[in-house]
Amino acid sequence: MGTSQKNNGDNERDPRYKGLDRVLKRLQFQQSGLIEVLTSAQEAFGYLPEEVMIYIATQLKLPFSWVYGVATFYHFFSLKPQGKHTAIVCLGTACYVGRSSEILDAISKEYDLDPGQTTPDGELTLSTARCLGCCGLAPVVVFDNQILGQEAPETTVEKIKEVVGGKIPAKAVSSC
Numbered sequence: 001m002g003t004s005q006k007n008n009g010d011n012e013r014d015p016r017y018k019g020l021d022r023v024l025k026r027l028q029f030q031q032s033g034l035i036e037v038l039t040s041a042q043e044a045f046g047y048l049p050e051e052v053m054i055y056i057a058t059q060l061k062l063p064f065s066w067v068y069g070v071a072t073f074y075h076f077f078s079l080k081p082q083g084k085h086t087a088i089v090c091l092g093t094a095c096y097v098g099r100s101s102e103i104l105d106a107i108s109k110e111y112d113l114d115p116g117q118t119t120p121d122g123e124l125t126l127s128t129a130r131c132l133g134c135c136g137l138a139p140v141v142v143f144d145n146q147i148l149g150q151e152a153p154e155t156t157v158e159k160i161k162e163v164v165g166g167k168i169p170a171k172a173v174s175s176c
């Protein structure tokens with residue numbers, strides 16, 4: 001199968017599905033590529049939401065129960081967001097050129113967190129991704145499922161602090 005199917009309106013709006021589509025195409029929609037696809041999905045979403053697993057199952061023509069079984073079998077897959085808030089910094093080429101590593105460093109320093117860690121109070125989980133499928137907005141950070149484009153270290157940290165501090169909801173800081 002050479003074309004991807006969209007299974008709901010969210011997929012049209014969320015560019016992370018485009019990144020997922022690219023991985024699926026590169027693997028020629030082979031079912032043997034399931035773990036690689038799940039790994040890419042977790043990088044992009046921070047965990048494996050049910051709708052993403054359903055999308056992957058549809059694309060690979062696998063039963064959802066199979067995809068779910070694999071996702072729960074391996075400890076490195078997470079089915080739930082870890083912290084109350086999640087920040088995913090893209091370190092793919094376009095974002096890296098746009099200084100995304102400095103954004104990562106700034107968040108790490110502010111919250112004393114390494115990628116993959118959650119603050120002791122469970123407020124924020126920090127992680128990284130290789131490409132989130134929206135390179136035109138580089139450098140990109142996904143914060144609480146909102147895609148923030150053309151970010152800079154100082155402004156990203158400020159946006160995260162406002163939300164983690166409880167002043168405003170994440171949607172209010174989305175830049176696209």
Ligand code: FES
Pocket residue numbers: 090091092093094095096130131132133134135136138140
């Ligand atoms: S490199 Fe593609 S979204 Fe960051």
